[in-house]
Amino acid sequence: MTAQQVSENPLLKMEGISKSYSGVPALSRVRLEIRRGEVHALMGENGAGKSTLMKILSGIVQRDQGDISIDGKRVEIRSPKEALDLGISMIHQELNPVRAMTVAENIFLGKEPCYRYTGVVNRRKQRELTLDLFREMDVSMDPDKIMSALSVAEMQLVEIVKAVSYQSRVIIMDEPTSAITGREVAKLFEIIRRLKSRGIAIIYISHKMDEIFRISDTITVLRDGQYIETRPAGELDHDTLVKLMVGRKISEMFPKRIAAPGAEVIFEVAGLTKTGLFQDISFKVRKGEVFGIAGLMGAGRTEVMETVFGLRKADAGVVRIHGREVKIKSPADAIRHRVALITEDRQLKGLNLTASVRDNITLVNLKTFSLFGQVLQFKKENEAADAEIAKLRVKTRHRGQIVRTLSGGNQQKVVLAKWLLAEPEILVLDEPTRGIDIGAKAEIYKIIADLTAQGRTVIMISSELEEILGMCDRVIVLYHGRITAEFERAAFNQENIIKAAMGNWSAN
Template identity: 40%
Template sequence: MAPTPYLELKDICKDFSGVRALDGANLSVAPGEIRCLVGENGSGKSTLIKIVAGVVHHDSGEIRIDGHSFSRLHPIDAIREGIQVIFQDFSLFPNLTVAENMAMNTLLAERRRLVTRRRIRDIAGEALSRLGVELDPEALVEDLPVASKQLVAIGRALLQNARLIIMDEPTAALTRPEVRRLLEIIRALKERNIATLFVSHKLDEVMDVSEQITVLRNGRVVADEPRAAFDAARLVFCMTGRRIAQARRSAVPERTDTPLLSLRHLSRKGSFRDVSFDLWPGEILGVTGLLGSGRTELALALFGMEPATEGEIRIEGREVSIRSIHDALRNGIGYVPEDRLTEGLFLSKSLADNAAAGTARDLAGRLGLLPPRAVLRFGEAWIRRLRIAAPSASVPVRNLSGGNQQRVVLARWIALAPKVLVLNGPTVGVDIGSKSEIHAILEDLAAKGMGILIMSDDIPEVLHNCNRILLMKRGRIVEEFDGAATDENELARKLAG
């Protein structure tokens, strides 16, 4: 006999300005259950989470929590019923300590006028005890690694007598060992009868941790079955409605006499050292390594943001000095950052403005003014070329899904026609369908002679897209792999070893 659901959503509908985000969606979570919610960007996942959290009110349908029906759910109702949501940014106070962040909600609920340091430490100690982890309660949150910040958010949730913890893309910025630790914590929560709703684009993690999987597509639940009913191919088909090939990159570029990019003994104190490799025209080269391996710092050095202090960089055989972003651009190097929201986009600006940001000088008129119509036409052209899902080029880029935002960032750099394009985590937070299409864009750029450098710890991504893969550890390249001759288990073992 199936357990009585703790949370039940029945026939939930929600419209935003005439656009249907949820269309009769159903979801149930039993006590102690680990359920995964998956779907492409724009499928309705975020809207569903916000409705459960009481942040957004549904238009129709029924919400039941622990047997109680709610016609209108407010955030305080969700919290009182034991629902805690951990969003991607964790909603922590970076300038406060671990203990202060953990104790904040409890202290507010107690409505104390005076608070002692001892009370704060006691509350934090209880949270850390429940988690079974060790963290310095006096450490500032802003100084913590991402995985530790996540533990602070989970610990704070447990103090509120959580019965259901919703984790929204919890592993987006975690290394593989940190992901394994998080999944262990989720299983430990299950032992205490605390349910988890795990929302992720990373299907290997979904398949690993879930007991039940709910798939959303275009606001509707298209599959809701036990984990055993899915394999990776069926899950992808349910999410996208189409078969997505996972074939590896077969095109091997013919090597010219001169590499497109050559690094010799490149070093930056405290970041990486003695890095040497060649990148050839038309090649997609992967650089992988755990957080702290030096791969991100190497990318920043190539783009002049954190310049190398020793070694040599050559572009098409010519030695160049890259001490600034201007130097990188002048020498034909483009850079797609890992965090598109804070580093890659002007969120309040339109799609067209973002796409044209790098080529504004070319679009300007005689007096140096930027004609709005020219910018709009430029944006519309890139919508067509990269198949960006947007009603028009004038839409604010913040309103686009993650996959479409990433295409806007790509449009900006492709428009500049760089010789070398460095991508740091090119599909972080991007759904499986958009990820496949972005990879196809990179394949097309390589076919036209561009050199592509992918920095990523996403093993399937580098295996399926890269001709060669370089493994970085402790700031050095320690091994090279043939992308076509390496399997996922071998690379994962080398990465973690």
């Protein structure tokens, strides 16, 4: 960062920003200062408030309190359109282009160059303007290509070009590398540097530490909806940053495990293959173990366990439970073999949001509360639901409360309660703490520890390295659908796991 930039007024200033959702504070008095031409990393755990802050900045939600100013002038951002007009654009993690339109049409969506008076789109001019933008940014792409034919990286590029075409001065990138490969990341960084040299500021959100240190100039850390600190990236190292984000020593988050895992192999996958998703996956899990599956998003972790659970069909491979080969063709089969799957996306696959807490908790086990297998025994059902609510300390007014109205952490507990009621021997937890606050996280870890103490076995998929290191007895690492490494707890090493997840690690 040059001296001149430091002395300048900030380009964007957010101060005292507060926001709560139905009484639950998501942000309280958060500040953020962005300078021209800097890459500013916004760091924090899930639920730290990063995305809420960015939604406020891009006009998707409205703040309750606080000031936003650009170039020292106070501004109001009441809609995404107003944000764009102020030169703020956001590139979302989930890209959402109009897939049936061409590249040029997407870039000029809503601001198409038209012939005078008629409002008819001047397609030739639109194409030329697109090519101009591409030249400026050193992008080579056919403006007439249909969006749906592009790769994710190319779509992202189109989004960036689109942001530039709005004369954006601040571009927010939310997890821009979550779905692209190493070479594409290098290209993205090159483009980011080009944007910087034009004075455009980038707010960069990512969980990938190595990227943060590679690309960012300044780092702001949020935790639990609070502003923690802003520092030049050069002054921070990995450990300090993690400490700032987590706010306590990691060891305090994770409960002591009382019982050591037994020797008996309770669950085994051998040669499991699904073409295009994963190949030759083999691993053994011992009774009472917390077995981790690490890897980047898209490495095939979820797909492997969904296949084991009968949600997808494998091309090859076998699953053994208690040493006996089992055929699991549907979730119902898996449940019969006392396997539970707590899915990654609880809203999509875990919960019926429109139903009550009770109806969700008893869904897997409903038959045990039914006379002749059909007639519901409400008293029995209510008692069981109440017991689970108490056991897991689900914060709900009543078992009849609709699940949609619960907080993320409590929703996750409802999913857990549902599966614990089925008394599974093997629990597969896919990203069990994604998007829930730290307090609820620690509770979930406690529950996992208790489960293994009861002799149950946990298979945990996680992208959060701290969680893997803190909870697991053993971990395998997946990269592009293959197992690249396996570590015993004694040999856990953050760096090696990351390397294996990036596909460049070998045991020797």
